[in-house]
Amino acid sequence: MEKLKNWFRGPTAMAALAGVVAAAVVLAVAELLGAFFTARATPLIALGSTFIDFTPSWLKDFAIATFGTNDKVALFAGMGVTITLLACVLGVVAHRRWALGVLGVLFMGAVIVASVVTRAGVGPFEALPSVAGTLAGLLVLRFLVKKLPATKAWPEAPAGSAVADFADVVAGPGKASRAATSRRRFFAAAGITAAAAGLAATGGRLLGAARSNILQARDSLQLPAPATAAPAVPAGVQSPVPGVAPWVTPNGEFYRIDTALSVPEIDVADWELRVHGMVEEEIRLTFQDLLDADLIESHVTLTCVSNPVGGNLAGNAKWLGFPLREVLKRARPKDGADMVLSTSIDGFSASTPLEVLQDDRDAMLAIGMNGEPLPLEHGYPVRMVVPGLYGFVSATKWVVDLEVTRFADSKAYWTERGWSERGPIKTMARVDVPKSFAKVPAGKVAVGGTAWAQTRGITKVEIQVDDGDWMEAELSTEASLVTWRQWSYQWDAAPGPHYIKVRATDGSGEVQTDQRADPVPDGASGWQSVMVTVE
Template sequence: ITAAAAAAAAAGGRALGSVRNSVEAARRSLRLPAPASPAPVLPAGLEAPVDGVVPWLTPNPDFYRIDTALSVPQLDVDTWELRVHGMVEEEFTLTFDDLLAEDLIERYITLTCVSNPVGGNLVGNAKWLGYPLRDLLRRARPLRGADMVLSTSSDGFSASTPLPVLQDERDAMLAVAMNDEPLPLEHGYPVRMVVPGLYGYVSATKWVVDLEVTRFADRTSYWTDRGWSEKGPIKTMARVEVPRSFGKVAAGTVQIGGTAWSQTRGIARVEVSVDDGRWEEVTLAAEASVDTWRQWHHEITVGPGSHTLRARATDPAGGLQTEERADPVPNGASGWQSVQFTAT
């Protein structure tokens, strides 16, 4: 029995490997259309001039991955379909070719996971190519009373996104490409959702195959069934990346830097405090858009010994980042990051 089970497992592994190789080969050979609306030209000065600050554009292999899939779905673009239904005047199904034939947009957008702790790395910035969800919903024509879109992945994961968010002027999309290449398998190939301003658990469904226009009162989703909040607007956050926590620096003048984000609102100011001293405003790098993170840098002077550096951000709409500490559950972590380091 053990030998038979081992043989079956080996055969299953070979079969899965063959499918993955086939899907990956199809992905590599996929030719995507040029966007009808290309990404805006990036301004100079997006990167903070401090060694150790993360790249402004996150490479695909370094982009965080959080999902519920036990194994990465292997979807064939020739058979992939997206069903649009529910409280709409027109139900329809899109094939992958249908999607590519639409007017696609290209945008830089920062995504953030609701599980990201204060100062954490579950956040990344990429260039996305996709079909605006507001255009898709305009075709479907939601009925009066609908207030949510329940998106479902091929593996059964679901997310509940407020309908108005997908109908306003933000660039929410069904993405087919990431940083100038078809979506990596781990990041939702062939199609995923990308929605600026919301944590991924209510918006960023990967391997998406179903969109149901419905109501929060009638339907729930994967994480809301597990105690997380229905709506997940991203909180304003500043992160210290240099110096590293518990790192060592030379005493004297020290270059510090990091990143701040507040998608759909932007970052107006970042301030730092050393050893509970006065707050000092730092230099902000250029801003690509309110939907992307923004880097910052500053110069401080410290003597030998242990020090604590804190950072906080201000966004134009919501004001100063809250100091109140909160865990990720149920709607995202909050608080000011503190980094301890030693000067020698």
């Protein structure tokens, strides 16, 4: 224990701390200066976005299955640990051989800059915060390393070598003695620097928020009345079982799964949608064009392809928007086109079958959600809503580009990573109440949940207790074929452990399959099984 304590008080541990403080300065300075640029130009956002771009399908699926809508928090936590460990290593390297430490810092800075300038919509000029942060971190590392006591260095480079010459340039004539500075003074310097970095990072966040008026503009936006209002919601759509998800999902509770680490902030005055490719006429739409158009309103249930069996990555909302079939009617797709590649301002893309956007299912460019402008995190100012398809091939948020093309010629973001091209939603039923591993009293137990098969509707839901017969549940009122349908069942529960399974039948007569499948490549399948204990 004493040896461990001495190690933490020794020069190696102090050098590692110097590396961590220097890394904090890199990020803080870049965050402060980044307030004057796009959020995607800050190192953490750029590095995280680059990591997501190269994430294999199995890892992405694991992250969503494990962390759900907290997947981005988990990513940032993992990045924090990784950056801390790398900073420790660079600090120790810089203490032993300053020239090698400089090379390491410059290499990491180059990685950050490359991550920034390769983001969609980010120009070379926006790499300046990362460059400035790297230089500031290098200066701080030099300042702290000079205060460390000397330690056994790695073998010196041969005189006259490139490494030795570089070291002479960086360190200057004569090496400053580190032994004269006390440990207390080092920790004081490191602490003050870290505190300054924290203030700079906080100041950058506050300054960025103060400079942005997008949220205020969104809150003050007055949506027009739809030319075609959503049909009145019939009575009885909500399951009578307490605890079943609300039939209309509040905006704040609607699931969010996307690749954007930093929510794009788009001024409606600058937003423009380009429609091009295999069309007779290329068109461009402004946000005012949408406000002036004949808008439609519709309740539509959206589902994420990463939703596991029994998962909650599904939600139902009332959307306001302009029909995509009308947009395409203006552009007049050419013969041979079979796909529309939609692209977000942050570079995400989705492949949607052309015929789906031209039929009567009311696929739309949505500007409203549950009676208010789209929340920023759900695509403000404009996103796509397409009934019947998983979001990864249809629900592009912050959409700015529609290219009419062919599946044979173009690949979307997730298609390039091994997911399917078209993504029709599978029939699925879910038990909301009771929760798995719940304890319930013997006697009548209310069981309830939700089922969906968008564009086909739900005609039957059945539950099975243990290995007994399938029993038909009572369906709540159906609002439309593109929304989910809730159900309930009064179960006469006997004491002991029991398993409740559920399955649905859609409007085409197809019974939900019991064959288990992972979300990759075209959505999960199988029956949910909930274990409960009756006391």
